[in-house]
Amino acid sequence: MRLLLLIALTxxxxxxxxxxxxxxxxxxQGWRYSELNQINTQxxxxxxxxxxxxxxxxxxxxxxxxxxxxxxxxxGPSNHAFALDALTGKQVWHYAxxxxxxxxxxxxxxxxxxxxxxxLLYKVNFEATIVAIDRRTGKTVWETVIEDYKKxxxxxxxxxxxxxxxxxxIAGAEFGTRGFIDAYDTKTGKRLWRFYTVPxxxxxxxxxxxxxxxxxxGGSTWITGTWDPKLNLTYWGTGNPGPDLNGDHRKGDNLxxxxxxxxxxxxxKLKWHFQFTxxxxxxxxxxxxxxxxxxxxxxxxxxxxVHADRNGFYYVLDRTSGQFISAKPxxxxxxxxxxxxxxxxxxxxxxxxxxxxxxxxPGMGGGHNWQATSYSPQTGLYYFNTTDGCHLYYKTDQDxxxxxxxxxxxxxxxxxxxxxGRLLAVDPATGNIKWQFETxxxxxxxxxxTAGGLVFTGEKEGYFEAFDARTGKLLYRFQTGGVIGAPPxxxxxxxxxxxxxxxxxxxxxxxxx
Amino acid sequence: xxxxxxxxxxxxxxAILIACSPCWAQNPxxxxxxAIEAGRGIFRIYCAPCHGLKADGGRGPDLTLxxxxxxxxxxxxxxxxxxxxxxxxxxxxxENMGSDNSWRLVSYIRSLARREIVNTGNRTTGDTxxxxxxxxxxxxxxxxxxxxxxxxxxxxxxxxxxxYLRDSIVAVDKDLTPGFLTIIVETxxxxxxxxxxxxxxxxxxxxxxxxGEYFSFYKEQVKSIxxxxxxxxxxxxxxxxxxxxxxxxxxxxxxxxxxx
Numbered sequence: 001m002r003l004l005l006l007i008a009l010t011x012x013x014x015x016x017x018x019x020x021x022x023x024x025x026x027x028x029q030g031w032r033y034s035e036l037n038q039i040n041t042q043x044x045x046x047x048x049x050x051x052x053x054x055x056x057x058x059x060x061x062x063x064x065x066x067x068x069x070x071x072x073x074x075x076g077p078s079n080h081a082f083a084l085d086a087l088t089g090k091q092v093w094h095y096a097x098x099x100x101x102x103x104x105x106x107x108x109x110x111x112x113x114x115x116x117x118x119x120l121l122y123k124v125n126f127e128a129t130i131v132a133i134d135r136r137t138g139k140t141v142w143e144t145v146i147e148d149y150k151k152x153x154x155x156x157x158x159x160x161x162x163x164x165x166x167x168x169x170i171a172g173a174e175f176g177t178r179g180f181i182d183a184y185d186t187k188t189g190k191r192l193w194r195f196y197t198v199p200x201x202x203x204x205x206x207x208x209x210x211x212x213x214x215x216x217x218g219g220s221t222w223i224t225g226t227w228d229p230k231l232n233l234t235y236w237g238t239g240n241p242g243p244d245l246n247g248d249h250r251k252g253d254n255l256x257x258x259x260x261x262x263x264x265x266x267x268x269k270l271k272w273h274f275q276f277t278x279x280x281x282x283x284x285x286x287x288x289x290x291x292x293x294x295x296x297x298x299x300x301x302x303x304x305x306v307h308a309d310r311n312g313f314y315y316v317l318d319r320t321s322g323q324f325i326s327a328k329p330x331x332x333x334x335x336x337x338x339x340x341x342x343x344x345x346x347x348x349x350x351x352x353x354x355x356x357x358x359x360x361x362p363g364m365g366g367g368h369n370w371q372a373t374s375y376s377p378q379t380g381l382y383y384f385n386t387t388d389g390c391h392l393y394y395k396t397d398q399d400x401x402x403x404x405x406x407x408x409x410x411x412x413x414x415x416x417x418x419x420x421g422r423l424l425a426v427d428p429a430t431g432n433i434k435w436q437f438e439t440x441x442x443x444x445x446x447x448x449x450t451a452g453g454l455v456f457t458g459e460k461e462g463y464f465e466a467f468d469a470r471t472g473k474l475l476y477r478f479q480t481g482g483v484i485g486a487p488p489x490x491x492x493x494x495x496x497x498x499x500x501x502x503x504x505x506x507x508x509x510x511x512x513x
Numbered sequence: 514x515x516x517x518x519x520x521x522x523x524x525x526x527x528a529i530l531i532a533c534s535p536c537w538a539q540n541p542x543x544x545x546x547x548a549i550e551a552g553r554g555i556f557r558i559y560c561a562p563c564h565g566l567k568a569d570g571g572r573g574p575d576l577t578l579x580x581x582x583x584x585x586x587x588x589x590x591x592x593x594x595x596x597x598x599x600x601x602x603x604x605x606x607x608e609n610m611g612s613d614n615s616w617r618l619v620s621y622i623r624s625l626a627r628r629e630i631v632n633t634g635n636r637t638t639g640d641t642x643x644x645x646x647x648x649x650x651x652x653x654x655x656x657x658x659x660x661x662x663x664x665x666x667x668x669x670x671x672x673x674x675x676x677y678l679r680d681s682i683v684a685v686d687k688d689l690t691p692g693f694l695t696i697i698v699e700t701x702x703x704x705x706x707x708x709x710x711x712x713x714x715x716x717x718x719x720x721x722x723x724x725g726e727y728f729s730f731y732k733e734q735v736k737s738i739x740x741x742x743x744x745x746x747x748x749x750x751x752x753x754x755x756x757x758x759x760x761x762x763x764x765x766x767x768x769x770x771x772x773x
Contacts (some may be wrong), residue, residue: 410558415686
């Protein structure tokens with residue numbers, strides 16, 4: 001019992017049972033893997049909706065639902081959240097808070113989910129606050145302002161609970177903000193530490209920014225990090241430098257944007273960093289999932305961090321030191337002829353944004369963007385999706401106005417080259433592609449792997465799909481009628497397994513009938 | 514109605530008007546010196562892909578003319594930015610942009626230099642060409658007249674710039690109207706059906722052929738489904754028509770849907 005309590009206190013999953021889904025990444029390593037196998041390759045063709053909950057909230061759902069103690073907790077766009085009865089899909093409570101007028105965001109007002117500890121649920125609100133909600137009532141227990149939204153900050157990330165702290169990232173790199181990662185006390189909401197992803201001039205690596213450009217340096221942290229309890233480190237990917245497409249006034253590598261940072265969980269101090277795209281000019285955020293795996297690389301055991309970057313490469317790093325191990329292209333890349341032994345890309349000229357527009361690949365969203373990835377210990381494969389294609393990149397000079405758009409220009413599509421997508425299964429040690437499934441549109445949904453030998457995902461056109469995790473064979477599809485912009489999850493209740501995904505503004509629970 | 518009721522109605526109306534003053538006022542940021550520059554930054558991100566980097570039009574209308582399809586007041590422009598134009602390719606941006614940024618965009622659009630339209634063609638001749646020698650009406654609708662294979666041109670003059678309309682006659686693949694790519698289906702019996710996309714996803718395709726016939730297939734029902742990023746419109750118009758006839762056609766199309 002003492003051991004159980006220790007585990008519970010360490011992990012924060014006080015109520016977690018084997019069939020629950022309790023955090024954005026499901027385990028600290030961010031595998032997004034379900035041990036449930038009742039729904040499997042043999043019976044998945046009989047999958048059917050068990051219930052559908054219509055939220056009535058406009059905007060695309062990007063949220064990972066949590067399920068424990070017979071209830072589902074799901075956040076929606078524009079400061080909405082719901083508790084549902086996990087058996088029937090009936091609403092238990094609805095949390096709603098008006099978004100103040102004047103909050104700027106680049107891409108709608110999405111929210112990516114709750115974190116939980118005991119009876120408290122944690123979510124960010126779009127106006128850059130973090131709120132703790134009583135899971136029994138839906139009422140606010142505490143709410144803390146993260147930063148002033150009038151400066152261009154907003155919040156969309158699903159928090160991470162680790163060691164009694166709730167850790168969050170921030171959005172706003174399109175508005176001349178300076179990014180950070182914060183830890184708050186789970187009980188009181190008091191801020192415990194802050195790590196700025198852009199150093200001040202006199203701090204280490206402050207010289208990677210010319211002039212005072214660091215003050216508007218960007219480096220958002222809008223996708224949930226992971227953590228290693230043994231190393232006591234938390235890992236977060238960071239976003240683009242600001243202004244996104246014009247680097248003329250921010251000469252230098254622009255650390256720690258487009259990087260992976262490893263922070264001490266107790267203090268928030270930087271343990272190591274690795275920059276994927278120095279002096280990024282294409283908006284290739286590196287905030288995508290940092291997944292922690294113990295790999296065998298060329299015969300040697302490695303405590304690895306794997307990451308599919310928007311710049312088109314799949315990376316393996318040593319998570320104890322940040323040392324570069326390998327990078328492998330997974331989509332068409334024209335901006336570099338490869339990555340050097342130090343992990344630094346060798347640039348090809350003529351690929352940077354210009355007044356007249358230069359074509360470069362991948363497009364602005366990558367490569368692999370933010371959509372949740374999954375690792376299956378059963379198959380040993382890592383699953384993520386990618387957009388394949390190119391954009392025209394434009395730049396222009398732009399004055400900085402606090403709190404306002406500061407992107408330095410735009411992109412254009414190429415009408416005769418529509419962007420397409422693929423779901424990839426790669427060997428995590430090498431990045432070699434084991435199988436792939438092509439889609440006509442760029443991906444919108446995340447991925448879930450289960451012990452049933454299955455991989456689930458969805459598409460912009462509303463299809464919800466299941467694949468054989470080993471071979472990539474499509475075993476099931478269902479037209480949900482709404483854009484699937486969220487990752488699926490799995491849970492078990494009363495001996496029955498469910499797969500859940502948000503489609504459009506509905507939440508759908510599937511089971512085998 | 515008693516006089517007191519009438520007065521109270523007037524008062525009520527006044528109260529509504531005062532409470533609702535932003536709904537009908539001019540741009541509240543008109544005197545903000547930063548609004549134009551901020552609006553320019555926003556414009557390049559959200560608007561330039563259709564309206565052009567210099568706002569002089571493309572797939573979307575030329576916004577430098579000082580003449581706008583949806584109305585002439587700042588409030589009209591604001592409403593279109595926030596809510597879009599139903600039934601057109603112009604989406605609403607209320608969620609992405611919010612009120613203040615929409616007003617900044619209005620400030621920027623109002624700041625653009627206004628140009629005269631250079632239009633040497635003859636509208637009446639263009640009308641005749643459209644339905645006659647050019648056979649444009651075989652595939653394109655204007656009002657309730659014409660074919661359904663290509664994009665509906667009823668509002669083309671309001672929604673497209675003159676330069677864009679000319680390009681779409683003489684350089685048909687320079688831009689492709691979203692959703693109007695070419696679909697080629699081969700049935701299991703070996704029959705080939707080529708048409709314009711009405712729907713296309715990973716598992717199915719819907720298309721209309723040059724006879725106006727509609728088809729829908731799941732991929733497993735047929736031998737193959739291919740989508741090609743090209744227009745099915747003939748690329749021969751610069752040979753079929755003289756330069757002045759193309760001017761006439763543009764002059765006709767630019768009037769479709771209202772004034773420009």
